[in-house]
Amino acid sequence: MRADARKNRDHLLAVAGTAISEQGVDVSLRDIARRADVGLATLLRHFPTREELLVALLRTSFDELTARAGEFETSSSPEDALVSWLRDCLAWTTEFRGVTVLMAAAIEDTESALHASCVTMRAAGARLLTRAQAAGTARTDVDGTDLFALVAALAWLSDQPPLTPRVDHLFDVVANAILTNPAGTDTGRTPPPGP
The missing domain is CATH 1.10.10.60 (Homeodomain-like)
Structure with missing residues (x-):
């Protein structure tokens, strides 16, 4: 080109x-x-087509998130690497509104142009989870599919105006539920007032 x-x-x-x-x-x-x-x-x-535009835009982002997982894996403790990567995923999915529906569809559709990138990105997160599980800092009854679903749920919440102020707090709740030693994940933020 x-x-x-x-x-x-x-x-x-x-x-x-x-x-x-x-x-x-x-x-x-x-x-x-x-x-x-x-x-x-x-x-x-x-x-x-719209799909080709989205594929070009999203594939790059998926590849960047996969690379970030590798960086965290070599530079951070298992617990910090997992939480940091989950934060990056959530930040990205909330930046690109509506993308979680496309991601979920692409993971299931082997013919999708986004399938390979989505699966690779999810596998990168699963590796971080497995590493934390091996270190004894993450629950063993959670897998990469669960991580993806939790990020998707938090992204959906962030797109609901009445719930948007609670997303950071709920992220901490989710991270604390995944980790077996969550002392380092709580940001100390006071939960926002209810509606």
């Missing part, structure tokens, strides 16, 4: 990422093109 075409593609992906974080994965392609200051035909030349 030529340098100018790569630059235009990267610009479209950056704009799409911002649009999805504001409006969710169903944001119109026309709106993305308008925000990028290009015609719809230009956007469609780079990404002929």
Whole structure:
């Protein structure tokens, strides 16, 4: 790909990422093109379908989360690595509104262009969990699928305006429920007042 075409593609992906974080994965392609200051035909030349745009945007993010798991695995204690990676996953899933539905579908659909990246990312989280379990700091009745489901549930909560202020507190509750020695995971935050 030529340098100018790569630059235009990267610009479209950056704009799409911002649009999805504001409006969710169903944001119109026309709106993305308008925000990028290009015609719809230009956007469609780079990404002929919404799925191709989402695949390009999300696959990069999944790969980054997988890489982060590897970094945490070599630089942090098993407990800290697991909690830090879960925080990164939650931050990402709350940034890209509606993405957890796509992730869940991609993991089950072996024909999805996102399947391999989703499965690899989930496996990276499972490795962190297994490492914490081997160190005796995480429950042994939880697996990578459970971690994925818990992050998806917290991401859904963060997208519900009345519950958004409680997400950090609920993250700590979930982390404390997974870990067998959760002393280091509690942030000391006072739970937000109820509705």
